[in-house]
Amino acid sequence: MTDAPLRRLTLRKIDDRSVGFLVAGASAVAARWMLDAIWGQPPAIGGSDVAGAYVVALHSHNARFAQRFADAHGVVHAGDDLDALLARRAIRCVYVGNHPRHHAETVRAALLAGKHVLCEPLLSIDPQECQELEQMAHHRGLVIALNYTWRATGVMRRLREQLHAEAIGEVLGIRIDNTAALPLERQTWRVQRPFGGVLWERCLHDIDLLAFLLLSSPAEIHAHALQNLLGSEVEEDVLSVLRLRNGLPAVLHDSFVLPHAATRVTVFGSTGALYAVNIMPGSTTSHLALQRGEQTQALELEPIDPYRASVARFLAAVRLGEAPLATPFDDRRAIVAVLAAKHSLQHRQHAAIPPER
Numbered sequence: 001m002t003d004a005p006l007r008r009l010t011l012r013k014i015d016d017r018s019v020g021f022l023v024a025g026a027s028a029v030a031a032r033w034m035l036d037a038i039w040g041q042p043p044a045i046g047g048s049d050v051a052g053a054y055v056v057a058l059h060s061h062n063a064r065f066a067q068r069f070a071d072a073h074g075v076v077h078a079g080d081d082l083d084a085l086l087a088r089r090a091i092r093c094v095y096v097g098n099h100p101r102h103h104a105e106t107v108r109a110a111l112l113a114g115k116h117v118l119c120e121p122l123l124s125i126d127p128q129e130c131q132e133l134e135q136m137a138h139h140r141g142l143v144i145a146l147n148y149t150w151r152a153t154g155v156m157r158r159l160r161e162q163l164h165a166e167a168i169g170e171v172l173g174i175r176i177d178n179t180a181a182l183p184l185e186r187q188t189w190r191v192q193r194p195f196g197g198v199l200w201e202r203c204l205h206d207i208d209l210l211a212f213l214l215l216s217s218p219a220e221i222h223a224h225a226l227q228n229l230l231g232s233e234v235e236e237d238v239l240s241v242l243r244l245r246n247g248l249p250a251v252l253h254d255s256f257v258l259p260h261a262a263t264r265v266t267v268f269g270s271t272g273a274l275y276a277v278n279i280m281p282g283s284t285t286s287h288l289a290l291q292r293g294e295q296t297q298a299l300e301l302e303p304i305d306p307y308r309a310s311v312a313r314f315l316a317a318v319r320l321g322e323a324p325l326a327t328p329f330d331d332r333r334a335i336v337a338v339l340a341a342k343h344s345l346q347h348r349q350h351a352a353i354p355p356e357r
Helices: 003-011 029-039 063-073 082-086 098-114 127-139 154-162 197-212 308-322 330-348
Strands: 019-022 055-060 078-079 091-098 116-119 144-146 171-178 218-225 237-244 248-253 264-269 273-277 287-292 295-298
Touching: 019 029, 019 082, 019 098, 019 308, 029 055, 029 063, 029 091, 029 098, 055 063, 055 082, 055 091, 063 295, 063 308, 082 091, 082 098, 082 197, 091 264, 091 308, 098 116, 098 127, 116 308, 127 144, 127 330, 144 330, 154 197, 154 264, 154 273, 154 287, 197 218, 197 237, 197 248, 197 264, 197 330, 218 264, 218 330, 237 330
Parallel strands: 019 055, 019 091, 055 078, 091 116, 116 144, 171 248
Antiparallel strands: 171 264, 218 237, 237 248, 264 273, 273 287, 287 295
């Protein structure tokens, strides 16, 4: 057991103010970010010596892997029997971060067990199944939230504030470059069908970010496949040109194969431009600049842990009925746009994107 889980177990007590979580998926994201994001929550009421949330159990489809992960991170209960773990009374919420092929079935099982759900995007590649899960949660009085953590980063929050304050006048267009090279250790299911490729792995988040920043979604998309250097069976490098429902143009470049390209968002306006660079959640080198003519001003960013902020918003939804960081509606809107991008690639033409329902 490492020092970090020892500190969690010895310095913060658990009582009836603490919300118990099942973590579904022994993932790198869970290990690096989400365990601490859950344990780092303050209680709804009371002192800092109480854990506002804690991890009760860990589920993996591989029992031995589940136990090894649990031992390494100070999780008491672990195994491959999802229903047995969900039956634990201490568990009130489930974080779903397993393989995307398991998302829908894990969310469904959690809802049937009466648990609230925080799920990594996407719920399902089938928009109808997403809607069914959303309705299922609604009928049971349960929360489903999506962990679109870009929305919670300090750089994206500040960029959105600047746009709402009309810091660059009328917005004329936006470009998102989501081009961080895919590390070798992540070249597993991300380079295999049906859930791999930059459209599901990268473009999905771009589309959601367009809606978050500009409060508009795509009406039309034309996607162009570029390089395929990894030799995989999925899209590795795609440039997409979009028209948003508010009439604005957008350009998205999503790639697995550009090792020295910074992730960035550029918003062009009538009186200036905003440049956000190194924007991946968890980045310690993010920066945002406002340019007007020859003058460039660096804008101060609030240091925010986006994973901890996402869990906080989820708990506020569970406890107080507030809006989570992202909803199944947000997820479904992005999924429909990605499906249209795939259609565009296949037929080499513009594809209309159905409006949200």
